[in-house]
Amino acid sequence: MAERISDAEHAVMEVLWDESPLSAQDVGERIPAGRDWSANTVKTLLGRLLAKNIIGHQEEGRRYLYRPLVERGDYVAGESKKLMDRLFGGKLTPLVAHLAERDELTDSDIAEIEALLKALKS
Structure with missing residues (x-):
């Protein structure tokens, strides 16, 4: 995975890694309560993740269902390696x-x- 994801995008990914495919509304309902995001915020984050090719979507009637294209384990491995490379010479x-x-x-x-x-x- 080439592009980094923000903390907010990561919160969306955690939801999708736990359960998918989900609609934007389903994702919004599963985001931890402390975030207090609007439906538009969730849709914006989903759009960013789609643009980064980290999630995919399929049409179901009048809505889209989203799913991860990157496995949680692969993401963690990549981020761990980046951290070790950047701070501890790998x-x-x-x-x-x-x-x-x-x-x-x-x-x-x-x-x-x-x-x-x-x-x-x-």
Whole structure:
């Protein structure tokens, strides 16, 4: 996926990743309540995502149904790589070291990382 998506567009994508295809109205009803977006805002965001070729749509009667063209896992992988490339020279170790130095890793996080490393080794 070449084009970045905004935080607002990401909120729409989360809805569509959870359930699709959906109409614009369905998407608007599933956006978290704190956003308080109008129907026009949701339609604008859907239009932007269509233009970026991140979602597709199909006609059903007088309305369109929207669906993601990019899988959530592929998006997360791409964004993770961009973050590591931009801030940590593409390396994972400095990222983990940074989190550890700032005491942002809980004992549970460390246990999960240790289990992951053990599984990767075997």
